[in-house]
Amino acid sequence: MRLAEAASPAIRLREAQLAAAEGARREASTLLANNPELSLQRSDLRTRVNPAPDERSKGWAMGIAQPFEIGGQQSLRRQSAAAALEALDAEIDDARRQVRGEAALRFQAVLAAQRRIQIEQRSADLFDSTAQAIAKRRAAGEDTRLDANVALVEAERARNALGVAREQWLDARADLASALQLAPATLPEVSGDLAMTTGGPMPYALDQLVTSAQARSSLRAAAARETAARARLDLQRANRLPDVTVGLNVGRDGPGTARDRITTLTLSVPLPLFKRNQAGVGQALTDLATSQVERAALIREQEAQVRRLWLRLNSQRERVRRLQQALLPASLDNQQLAARSRQAGQIGLLDQLVINRQALDAERELNDALVEYHATRIELEIAAGWSLEGSAR
Numbered sequence: 001m002r003l004a005e006a007a008s009p010a011i012r013l014r015e016a017q018l019a020a021a022e023g024a025r026r027e028a029s030t031l032l033a034n035n036p037e038l039s040l041q042r043s044d045l046r047t048r049v050n051p052a053p054d055e056r057s058k059g060w061a062m063g064i065a066q067p068f069e070i071g072g073q074q075s076l077r078r079q080s081a082a083a084a085l086e087a088l089d090a091e092i093d094d095a096r097r098q099v100r101g102e103a104a105l106r107f108q109a110v111l112a113a114q115r116r117i118q119i120e121q122r123s124a125d126l127f128d129s130t131a132q133a134i135a136k137r138r139a140a141g142e143d144t145r146l147d148a149n150v151a152l153v154e155a156e157r158a159r160n161a162l163g164v165a166r167e168q169w170l171d172a173r174a175d176l177a178s179a180l181q182l183a184p185a186t187l188p189e190v191s192g193d194l195a196m197t198t199g200g201p202m203p204y205a206l207d208q209l210v211t212s213a214q215a216r217s218s219l220r221a222a223a224a225r226e227t228a229a230r231a232r233l234d235l236q237r238a239n240r241l242p243d244v245t246v247g248l249n250v251g252r253d254g255p256g257t258a259r260d261r262i263t264t265l266t267l268s269v270p271l272p273l274f275k276r277n278q279a280g281v282g283q284a285l286t287d288l289a290t291s292q293v294e295r296a297a298l299i300r301e302q303e304a305q306v307r308r309l310w311l312r313l314n315s316q317r318e319r320v321r322r323l324q325q326a327l328l329p330a331s332l333d334n335q336q337l338a339a340r341s342r343q344a345g346q347i348g349l350l351d352q353l354v355i356n357r358q359a360l361d362a363e364r365e366l367n368d369a370l371v372e373y374h375a376t377r378i379e380l381e382i383a384a385g386w387s388l389e390g391s392a393r
Helices: 002-007 009-016 018-028 073-139 145-180 206-214 217-238 278-343 349-384
Strands: 037-047 055-068 244-253 260-268
Touching: 002 073, 002 145, 009 018, 009 073, 018 073, 037 244, 055 260, 073 145, 073 217, 073 349, 145 349, 206 278, 206 349, 217 278, 278 349
Parallel strands: none
Antiparallel strands: 037 055, 055 244, 244 260
16 A cells, blocks of 8 residues: 555646645735836936027936735635645545555455465366366266266366466456556565454444544545635635725936926726626636535535445445355365265265355355455445555554
8 A cells, every 4th residue: 555655646646736736825925916016217308499509308217016905815815725735635635545445455356366266276176186087987987978078078167267367366466566556567466365354343333434434535625625715706706896006206307407306106096897807706606616516415425425335344244254154164064075975976976066166156255255345345444534454554
């Protein structure tokens, strides 16, 4: 899980967005939203008089103007940027959890494929030895050609199933290598036990999972997105108020013998007669409504998903328990009894093959049930925001 988290392109893409969000937050934290404007002016005035000589005067002026927002836009801009950054942090945390869960699922798939290979290998060895024994008995005239053909077909089917299991194992290892972003020619080797301990209680209760789901990263991200959308709506409404621009100009003008010093204070306000930011307010209203609908749907969907997966997990847990405690022991016992009965001549070849097939099918069903159980368990812990294996524990 740690390897997958460190190498995940999805997480790196999310983290790459942090620079833009942090830049927006720093820009919103500046003292004023607009930069001051500096102006320079140079004048040369020549006046023709009669009689001559003409009069000539030169002047200069320098000014600075600063727009000021009067609707509290700066504070709203800071709230929006901070909420967007918080949402992105929560989304990165949720992406990490998703990547860890995907790595766990693929790891379990490799374990299941390895266990399936072991089952199919035992099946191939069992039916191959049976086919060889039947061939010897047929050569001695004790079994029929039909018995030999049946045993041969079962042996070939077992070898084919073994080949399919190995192919699935290769695919599962390739999927795990993709999650870990390993080199294309590298396939990981894993070890572990897929079995489930049925004696102890579940490590969590449904109420704990529902409470944990309410604090999941995706919900925190949705709440932060809604906060940012509400701040942007207030900002667009505040932008209807015109900015006030205050300017100060200092200059000199007049003939050289009588130069005047001029100081001018200016105040300009645009009149909001035609453009009143209707488009910005409308888009902000749409974004806020969308974020509210998405958050409400996510809250409902996550709790429903937790409850659905909880019911499925308990059903699969009971199914695995029955397979482990009832079906599998009885099938293995029948297999041993059938072998002794076959040697004693009490049952025929077809009866023994049926019993052997039942025992192997029981192991396959248990393996499939364990895969489904662990997949549901991981999905449930992801949906509930519960601590996954390999992280806090």
